Amino acid sequence: MATEPVSLTQPRLGPASLDALDARVQRPSYDRATVGCGIVHLGVGAFMRAHVAVYCDDVLRTGDDWGIAGVSLRRPDVSRQLAPQDCLYTVRIGAESSEYRLVGSLRSIAVAPEDPGATVDSLASPSTRVVTITVTEKGYCIDPHRGGLAAEHPDIVHDLAHPAEPRSLVGLLYAACRQRRDRSAGGITVLSCDNLPSNGALLRRAVLDFASLSGGELGGWIERNVAFPSSMIDRIVPATTPDDIAQAASETGVVDEALVCTEPFTQWVIEDQFARGRPRWEDAGALLVPDVAPYEAAKLRLLNGAHSTLAYLGYLAGYQYVHEVMGDAVLSSFVERMMVHEISPVTQEPAGMEHRVYIAQLLERFRNPSLRHRTWQIAMDGSQKLPQRLLASIGDQRGSAGHDDGLCIAVAAWMRYVLGTDEEGGRIDVSDPLADTFAQIAADCGDDNAAIVARFLDIGSVFPVDLAGDTAFAGTLVRRLAELRQFGARETARRFLENEST
Numbered sequence: 001m002a003t004e005p006v007s008l009t010q011p012r013l014g015p016a017s018l019d020a021l022d023a024r025v026q027r028p029s030y031d032r033a034t035v036g037c038g039i040v041h042l043g044v045g046a047f048m049r050a051h052v053a054v055y056c057d058d059v060l061r062t063g064d065d066w067g068i069a070g071v072s073l074r075r076p077d078v079s080r081q082l083a084p085q086d087c088l089y090t091v092r093i094g095a096e097s098s099e100y101r102l103v104g105s106l107r108s109i110a111v112a113p114e115d116p117g118a119t120v121d122s123l124a125s126p127s128t129r130v131v132t133i134t135v136t137e138k139g140y141c142i143d144p145h146r147g148g149l150a151a152e153h154p155d156i157v158h159d160l161a162h163p164a165e166p167r168s169l170v171g172l173l174y175a176a177c178r179q180r181r182d183r184s185a186g187g188i189t190v191l192s193c194d195n196l197p198s199n200g201a202l203l204r205r206a207v208l209d210f211a212s213l214s215g216g217e218l219g220g221w222i223e224r225n226v227a228f229p230s231s232m233i234d235r236i237v238p239a240t241t242p243d244d245i246a247q248a249a250s251e252t253g254v255v256d257e258a259l260v261c262t263e264p265f266t267q268w269v270i271e272d273q274f275a276r277g278r279p280r281w282e283d284a285g286a287l288l289v290p291d292v293a294p295y296e297a298a299k300l301r302l303l304n305g306a307h308s309t310l311a312y313l314g315y316l317a318g319y320q321y322v323h324e325v326m327g328d329a330v331l332s333s334f335v336e337r338m339m340v341h342e343i344s345p346v347t348q349e350p351a352g353m354e355h356r357v358y359i360a361q362l363l364e365r366f367r368n369p370s371l372r373h374r375t376w377q378i379a380m381d382g383s384q385k386l387p388q389r390l391l392a393s394i395g396d397q398r399g400s401a402g403h404d405d406g407l408c409i410a411v412a413a414w415m416r417y418v419l420g421t422d423e424e425g426g427r428i429d430v431s432d433p434l435a436d437t438f439a440q441i442a443a444d445c446g447d448d449n450a451a452i453v454a455r456f457l458d459i460g461s462v463f464p465v466d467l468a469g470d471t472a473f474a475g476t477l478v479r480r481l482a483e484l485r486q487f488g489a490r491e492t493a494r495r496f497l498e499n500e501s502t
């Protein structure tokens with residue numbers, strides 16, 4: 001589409017401004033007024049709007065009636081963007097040129113903290129049959145290595161004490177199950193769509209742990225009536241910026257405050273285990289399978305593991321966007337080598353997803369310049385991401401006496417990043433639930449790399465006991481951290497590649 005001069009004088013997107021919307025924008029072919037909400041979605045971020053809601057929009061076009069009632073679990077921002085637009089929004093799909101589509105599957109938006117009881121009511125309504133979830137890793141309040149609920153998490157402590165006003169995902173689901181049981185509203189499917197391994201099983205265990213901490217009487221009902229399928233979900237969705245909104249306004253003719261920008265690629269692999277029916281997502285391209293585990297592992301380790309590596313090394317090397325890091329021959333070779341020689345050999349290959357092809361496709365996706373995906377955005381919440389993205393491969397490699405140095409450089413780069421000072425001596429805005437712990441380590445340990453690594457390895461929610469106690473692993477991290485601090489990220493990667501090729 002041609003780019004008009006940027007100006008926000010266009011009308012705001014909504015049912016009344018659809019005439020102003022460029023005729024080339026694909027729009028819903030169904031009557032939104034009659035759409036029912038069999039799905040409640042928790043966590044209406046950009047990712048959900050570019051993924052789950054688009055699959056539902058496609059399904060609605062085929063006549064299968066599955067609209068979505070959206071709920072934000074924390075802030076009112078998304079509701080403020082969507083409510084004035086009757087929950088309509090556009091998705092910009094960016095490759096060489098941009099395409100837009102108008103999505104109509106989201107029918108309402110609520111903010112849970114403003115009225116937790118209303119959210120529980122909608123989750124417990126007999127017409128709600130599927131709950132889809134994108135709340136990011138930290139929203140699950142789990143202990144990643146034990147796999148169970150982190151009972152000491154402040155939100156869980158709160159919800160156990162105030163079960164009628166839950167704040168956490170797990171507390172909300174528990175309250176909804178209790179109400180469904182009390183009102184004979186029937187079973188339900190809870191479909192986790194976050195980047196965690198065995199996300200369904202993990203959430204099931206967390207809800208059952210909550211039930212047993214609450215006295216145990218609901219556990220049996222949950223086991224019999226609630227399905228928790230796992231799913232692997234993939235689409236790269238950078239945070240939308242004011243510039244994106246202005247550009248889209250000039251291209252589509254309307255101002256969309258809830259715009260999401262994404263790539264052409266999209267994938268959803270879902271474990272086909274539902275309690276009371278489901279949308280025919282396969283008609284929208286989803287893969288329904290008996291076991292999602294190999295797909296999850298391949299995605300978490302190859303895509304997300306590489307992404308985090310690009311984020312930490314790339315940020316430290318001074319790059320703002322992923323496609324810029326990929327434009328650096330040293331860093332892109334480093335990450336490709338890591339995927340091919342270190343991660344792929346210890347990761348199961350899912351049916352129909354040959355690693356060789358998948359890796360080539362990922363590198364191409366990371367290079368997409370229209371995505372403008374900030375390294376800082378991916379670097380966020382590393383303490384929640386590292387275990388499944390990098391440490392799982394390292395753990396498997398060590399078991400098979402493999403070679404783990406590239407992965408260790410990535411872990412050391414994470415440490416270097418969260419210590420909070422960049423290579424020019426500037427402050428890094430570290431966004432992570434453990435940011436205070438990291439700042440304390442930096443303050444206590446100064447330049448003592450061995451002390452720094454020891455303190456990091458002590459963080460039990462990040463490092464599993466066997467890795468934390470592995471002195472060879474610790475030694476490698478100390479050496480790599482020292483190199484990163486002395487030579488910088490790019491030079492450390494360059495030396496590594498040079499060494500490997502001799």
Ligand code: CS2
Binds near residue numbers: 307
């Ligand atoms: C990214 C993911 O921000 C991040 O940590 O690695 O959000 C990634 O873009 C998605 O998982 C892609 O499906």
